[in-house]
Amino acid sequence: MTETKTGEAEVNDKPAEEKQEAKEKVKEESGQKSGKKDYTGSKNPLTIFYHWCKACNICIALCPHDVFIPDRDGKPIVEYPEKCTQCAICWLHCPDLAIVSNEK
Ligand code: SF4
Ligand code: SF4
Numbered sequence: 001m002t003e004t005k006t007g008e009a010e011v012n013d014k015p016a017e018e019k020q021e022a023k024e025k026v027k028e029e030s031g032q033k034s035g036k037k038d039y040t041g042s043k044n045p046l047t048i049f050y051h052w053c054k055a056c057n058i059c060i061a062l063c064p065h066d067v068f069i070p071d072r073d074g075k076p077i078v079e080y081p082e083k084c085t086q087c088a089i090c091w092l093h094c095p096d097l098a099i100v101s102n103e104k
Pocket of ligand 1: 045046062063064065066067068083084085086087088089090091
């Protein structure tokens with residue numbers, strides 16, 4: 001029985017620690033770790049249409065991960081894109097629909 005399912009038997013024989021590491025690696029590669037995505041480089045989680053933005057600061061205040069900082073006019077800058085979890089709070093609450101996700 002073990003001969004016909006060699007792949008499965010090998011996986012099951014691995015120590016728990018090794019299995020956990022393998023799972024983490026798969027999650028990391030698919031960008032699912034802690035719900036965070038890889039926004040390093042030129043990738044940006046959001047697009048902000050500044051000509052629609054009235055600098056109300058709602059998005060900055062509501063973002064649970066402090067992704068934004070205000071520019072000198074009070075409009076949001078995506079300062080920490082790596083912290084964005086695509087939770088949708090900012091674009092759902094923007095009264096001017098000035099924020100859209102680049103992922104959805
Ligand atoms: S999607 Fe969520 S985490 Fe990302 S910037 Fe908007 S409010 Fe913040
Ligand atoms: S919630 Fe919308 S209008 Fe208000 S500051 Fe953010 S992007 Fe601008």
